[in-house]
Amino acid sequence: MDxxxxxxxxxALAVVDLSREERxxxxxxxxxxxxxxxxxxxxxxxxxxxxAELAEQADKARYAEAVSAYRALGGDELxxxxxxxxxxxxx
Numbered sequence: 001m002d003x004x005x006x007x008x009x010x011x012a013l014a015v016v017d018l019s020r021e022e023r024x025x026x027x028x029x030x031x032x033x034x035x036x037x038x039x040x041x042x043x044x045x046x047x048x049x050x051x052a053e054l055a056e057q058a059d060k061a062r063y064a065e066a067v068s069a070y071r072a073l074g075g076d077e078l079x080x081x082x083x084x085x086x087x088x089x090x091x
Contacts (some may be wrong), residue, residue, distance in 0.1 A: 003078070007038025010082060011051060013089070023058040025089050030055040031066035032082050035073065 014029035030051050039046060055063040073081060 003036040003075070004039050006082060007033040007036030008046070010036065010085075011038050011046065013086075014051075015054070017089070018054055018058050022089075024062060025085070027055040027059050027063040028066045028085055029089075031063060031070055032078070032085060034067070035070040035078060036082070 010029045011033035014026045014033060017023075017029065018026035034048060034051065052063075070078065070081060
């Protein structure tokens with residue numbers, strides 16, 4: 001599984017969620033996307049600074065909490081966290 005591509009897709013979904021005022025999901029997905037080292041080649045659209053700024057503007061405390069929660073996760077745990085976030089998003 002290519003984590004950088006999965007991270008890029010999570011970032012795209014996060015931006016959609018934030019545009020729909022679904023802040024909890026949006027900031028969580030941005031934190032996961034960053035942890036998965038999403039592709040950042042398309043500047044400035046995919047810049048990590050811009051993604052973090054969006055998350056902090058939406059809900060700084062929740063974003064910090066998500067970043068902290070995902071920091072120590074390894075590959076399998078990150079995959080499970082991403083799948084859980086997507087399932088919750090659909091609910």
